[in-house]
């Protein structure tokens with residue numbers, strides 16, 4: 001495939017920018033923020049960060065730094081969040097960045113709601129917002145502290161909401177036991193089932209509360225879930241998988257299946273058969289007709305399995321529609337965004353369930369994950385997982401090459417080298433182009449740029465050149481902006497600067 005983008009290693013262009021006349025020279029030394037607001041009011045230059053960054057480093061200081069050095073005009077603050085990928089200091093065990101405290105918050109991190117829940121919004125659900133207040137900073141309403149400062153600086157604020165709960169076992173047992181997912185073996189899980197009416201009402205309550213109580217520019221909703229079929233065959237980038245622990249088979253799921261004409265018992269039976277097949281595959285017990293044929297035969301015998309995966313997609317998307325409707329009922333000017341997870345980029349099964357045009361009808365903007373450094377090791381995990389089950393007859397390298405073709409990837413590194421090499425800027429560009437083409441102008445596309453997402457030993461770590469090249473590649477695709485991800489507390493400042501340099505240079509090129 002033709003190389004679309006040459007990235008940072010293009011000294012001639014950068015030399016030209018530095019020496020190309022008085023105007024370019026003046027722009028080159030101007031603060032990024034000035035350019036962003038003057039020349040590109042329509043481009044959203046966003047960054048994700050958690051409450052910890054503000055509490056550790058100061059609201060004013062963090063916002064000034066991001067605005068001046070990275071051209072940030074919008075922040076996505078993790079407001080309802082238990083997940084360390086978006087929240088807290090650096091993930092324990094990985095090096096600290098060169099800003100903020102060099103001390104782990106492992107012992108004190110809890111997560112939760114970093115705004116003030118108002119009881120009146122939670123009347124329709126047994127799950128109460130005040131039970132979720134994050135205790136990390138003594139219950140401080142971090143969103144309320146950040147908003148006025150951001151407004152004063154002309155920075156827009158999105159509250160990010162992530163739909164997971166990571167509760168201590170006793171709290172789960174006493175408060176949430178009726179709302180969690182049930183796996184194939186009948187075991188209750190820690191994840192919340194979005195077919196439970198109280199759960200749907202809870203997310204509506206959270207976003208209605210946020211939209212009503214705060215002067216927000218937007219709400220970004222995250223629900224990173226794959227569905228039962230994808231989990232059963234291990235078509236994920238998890239380091240390992242267990243086909244038995246697939247969800248959800250609760251009473252509300254049973255009801256939802258019946259409403260859509262799906263035979264719940266047949267679906268369950270099909271998943272049991274699938275589980276047995278996967279377990280045999282993992283033990284290297286090859287069916288006489290081959291692994292893939294056996295899998296395909298199961299799908300023919302149990303179309304209810306596919307229907308049940310689709311039911312999951314329906315439930316997942318319905319939550320987003322709930323969120324959109326709830327927010328717009330308060331104020332139609334508040335933007336609603338949806339995070340499109342990484343697996344959508346490399347899993348053809350998952351892609352098939354995510355139609356960009358359909359998603360565009362549910363949101364004002366989609367944040368599309370195109371994290372290219374960590375993609376190397378994540379994609380290899382995905383390939384190794386599917387190669388250990390349904391594609392066990394295909395050598396891993398060849399399976400990856402086939403998958404690359406199915407996905408429209410360019411010439412990326414070999415399976416062996418990919419974790420260390422990461423994905424190229426071409427990947428960032430082409431995935432951004434695909435998303436823009438997919439939504440057909442019906443919503444905004446904002447690629448999420450990988451800045452320092454922790455990876456395993458030996459795997460690609462973001463460098464300033466990587467960050468610059470990825471940001472340039474994304475902006476070259478002409479999206480509505482970019483979102484630097486996943487959280488400021490894992491980013492080195494040299495990488496933040498490199499992102500800012502790319503924003504600035506891409507604006508020069510357009511002017």
Ligand SMILES: [Zn+2]
Pocket residue numbers: 180181182193194195196248249250251252253
């Ligand atoms: Zn359920």
